[in-house]
Amino acid sequence: MVRRLVELGAARSPRVLAAFRSVPRHLATPGLSMAKAYDAEYAAVTKTDAEGVDISSVSAPRIQALQIEQAGIQPGMRVLEIGSGGVNAAYLAELVGERGHVVTMDIDRDVTRRAEDFLTATGHRNVTVLTADGELGTPDRAPYDRIVVTVQAADVPPAWVHQLKQGGRLVVPLRMRGMTRTVALVRDGERLVSDGLELCGFVPMQGAGENRVRLAVLHDTEGEEIALRLDGHPEPDPEALRAALHAPRAEAWSGVTLAGDESNEHLDLWLTTALDNLPLMAAKPAARQRGLVASASPIGVPTLVEGDSFAYRTVRRTEDPDRFELGAVGHGPQGKAVAQRLVEEIRTWDRSHRGHHAHIEIHPAGTPDDQLPAGRVIDRPHTRVTISWP
Numbered sequence: 001m002v003r004r005l006v007e008l009g010a011a012r013s014p015r016v017l018a019a020f021r022s023v024p025r026h027l028a029t030p031g032l033s034m035a036k037a038y039d040a041e042y043a044a045v046t047k048t049d050a051e052g053v054d055i056s057s058v059s060a061p062r063i064q065a066l067q068i069e070q071a072g073i074q075p076g077m078r079v080l081e082i083g084s085g086g087v088n089a090a091y092l093a094e095l096v097g098e099r100g101h102v103v104t105m106d107i108d109r110d111v112t113r114r115a116e117d118f119l120t121a122t123g124h125r126n127v128t129v130l131t132a133d134g135e136l137g138t139p140d141r142a143p144y145d146r147i148v149v150t151v152q153a154a155d156v157p158p159a160w161v162h163q164l165k166q167g168g169r170l171v172v173p174l175r176m177r178g179m180t181r182t183v184a185l186v187r188d189g190e191r192l193v194s195d196g197l198e199l200c201g202f203v204p205m206q207g208a209g210e211n212r213v214r215l216a217v218l219h220d221t222e223g224e225e226i227a228l229r230l231d232g233h234p235e236p237d238p239e240a241l242r243a244a245l246h247a248p249r250a251e252a253w254s255g256v257t258l259a260g261d262e263s264n265e266h267l268d269l270w271l272t273t274a275l276d277n278l279p280l281m282a283a284k285p286a287a288r289q290r291g292l293v294a295s296a297s298p299i300g301v302p303t304l305v306e307g308d309s310f311a312y313r314t315v316r317r318t319e320d321p322d323r324f325e326l327g328a329v330g331h332g333p334q335g336k337a338v339a340q341r342l343v344e345e346i347r348t349w350d351r352s353h354r355g356h357h358a359h360i361e362i363h364p365a366g367t368p369d370d371q372l373p374a375g376r377v378i379d380r381p382h383t384r385v386t387i388s389w390p
């Protein structure tokens with residue numbers, strides 16, 4: 001597992017590697033095979049809600065390692081983990097050592113019971129397990145050098161900022177217009193400034209900060225469902241978009257290519273920065289097999305919506321077997337024009353932003369526009385999140 005984490009670029013610091021070597025994580029998932037328990041990419045789901053949404057898991061080692069590297073944990077630090085389970089808390093406890101302390105909290109008593117049993121079994125005594133809504137943090141135990149959030153959040157509640165020391169780091173899987181990235185943020189006064197971000201997937205937050213995406217269903221035949229995931233996007237006209245989906249498609253191609261193993265994550269964040277109405281389209285693989293859509297991805301495909309028409313990002317093969325050309329598939333009366341608009345922004349990304357990472361800042365709600373960096377502003381109940389690009 002540790003070798004794989006290094007190959008994947010998820011873990012690199014010798015102390016992080018040592019922590020991952022020393023924790024017997026299989027004790028957290030009795031019944032799971034050793035191969036799965038130590039599979040770097042495997043998240044073991046431990047609870048699902050009535051709607052079938054996963055709400056608790058032991059996160060995949062790759063994601064745990066990415067976040068721990070982002071956090072930069074040093075011996076002697078005080079660390080708060082929000083979203084528990086035991087395994088990640090044990091890694092954090094190894095890294096802070098005897099002189100440091102970890103508080104791990106979860107809203108679900110079943111989870112904290114599991115965490116307590118695990119940490120007792122592994123002998124990590126420098127960890128306090130609490131059952132409470134992480135939205136409020138733990139004011140009586142603050143301040144912390146690091147706060148590591150292991151549940152998807154759409155906002156940053158004031159408690160996380162105020163319970164972090166100045167210069168301290170908050171690592172949070174932040175959902176921005178439907179796209180989740182684990183962002184490392186450094187506290188600077190009342191604002192947080194990003195220092196790196198990584199693609200990730202996490203279960204959604206429960207409790208006071210619950211804020212799930214809404215679905216606009218475009219096709220509901222069982223097993224081949226297609227829906228737009230709305231996250232503060234304008235209300236679409238689902239009837240018109242459903243009709244558009246079944247109308248002939250138009251294509252537009254950008255001339256911009258990606259290597260087979262190159263990620264779309266930065267391109268997608270650029271597209272949502274540049275375009276006002278770009279929800280993600282989720283489609284079951286069967287919808288793709290039936291030819292209803294040309295692209296399907298479990299995390300969703302960026303889709304530009306304009307009135308009665310929409311267009312989503314796609315790729316096609318090129319003569320070079322290792323390169324794919326980016327383009328867009330449009331549907332509806334304006335499908336061609338909308339696809340061309342999306343392609344224009346793919347070209348802008350390639351020309352001006354490729355190779356760069358987005359810069360994210362979190363400011364308190366109510367901060368005037370002229371005090372925010374240029375770029376996309378996402379207004380949430382507690383904060384104004386900005387995405388800008390070098």
Ligand SMILES: C[S@@+](CC[C@H](N)C(=O)[O-])C[C@H]1O[C@@H](n2cnc3c(N)ncnc32)[C@H](O)[C@@H]1O
Binds near residue numbers: 055086
């Ligand atoms: C991905 S799991 C955490 C994984 C864990 N850190 C590990 O060791 O792998 C996310 C957890 O967040 C918890 N959670 C959801 N909303 C929460 C909230 N508001 N406060 C605290 N915990 C919350 C869920 O109950 C779930 O157990």
